[in-house]
Amino acid sequence: MGISVTKLLIVLVIIVVIFGTKRLKNVGGDLGAAIKSFRNAMSEEEEKGAAKPSEEKPIDGEVTSKKDDNG
Template sequence: MGIGNIGVPQLIILLVVVMLVFGTKKIRSLGGDLGGAMRDFRKGMNETETAVEEAVEEVQSEPAAKG
């Protein structure tokens, strides 16, 4: 079990090295920042989708232009 050619023991060693280099506070801070960025991205996507749906409804509800 692992990711690609990396096994579980290699993942554990990698996690230990990352914790030693960055420290637990920095990792926790990065996780919070990443979560906030994902939340903002989803919010932006939902706002864009809502705006597009409103524009489509507006165009569909307008009577056809007489020409």
């Protein structure tokens, strides 16, 4: 019940007939550029995070009431 190679080839031929090779090439290029941009942004964020460790600041305040778990 899986997808065979012949079924994949038939689907590929139908897609090429519907969209054309030029349009598929443009879509593939756009998708590749988007993935590359995403990876660059992720690596920049990791570099920023590694360069500056986050410090947690305590919040000043008082507890006015304690919530009871029993309702």
